Amino acid sequence: MTYPVWPAELPRPERNTWSRTWADPRLKRRGETGPPRWRRRFSAVPQTVSLSILLSRWQVAVFEQFWENQTRFGSTLFRMPDPTTDGWALLTPTGGPLLTPEGQPLLLSKLWTVSFGDEAPVQSVVGIEFRFSFSIVVMPS
Template identity: 55%
Template sequence: MSTVPTWPETLPRPERSSWQSKLQDARRKRQNDAGPPAYARKFSSVARLVSLSVMLDRNQRAVFDQFYEDTCKYGSTLFYMPDPTTEGWPLLTSDGVPILAGDGVPLLMSGRWLCLWGDDVPVETLSGIEFRKSFSVVVMP
């Protein structure tokens, strides 16, 4: 029995500017002779499709490549990834004020995704001396 690999902790959070998320379309369109379209459920479990990118220095680029190529067998295996919309963000009151522990340190949220790599392999571009890796993941329901 093999364990599911985990996204390397040394890699940075995804960039906000490239973030895009949508639900998998779970509908089946029914053809009508006239009038508006009608839909029915195609399947019950719906994945989330997320496109994102990370800016990496040379060392982080090597970590990313090793994770994708070796650990995840060129994107063919499942892996756990911290949920960038939850992991490490402070818990807030309804007024937007961070909730603090007894010692005054903000309480942080935690979350992780079980992912598959998306349809396209990661794309690398240069930005100055850094590398931008753009890729997509399928977040399992």
């Protein structure tokens, strides 16, 4: 099955609104005495990422087309670059970028399979730009 792919024309999420949480795979077990104990409830643990993107007017059209047509108003899975990994330079042990023989940095690549979260994206106006805030659920790999 082929999934729609997040449009390359859209910018990376804003850093100040980014947050990520894991679903809690634990189940609390209480005995008659002593501290609580935990056991695994499920093994495949999804993550929920809350984020926002700041878009120009033409990028709004790209996002809306993706939301409405490609993901059927957020009802299907899609592929999205991991903003915390994809496109960042691979580093040496000293913290410098690892370079090709031509002097170009080697870049990391990582794609997520995701779905839109419980709420539909929320749009607000910021000057002449538009902020879309939404959450995505990252499927376990």
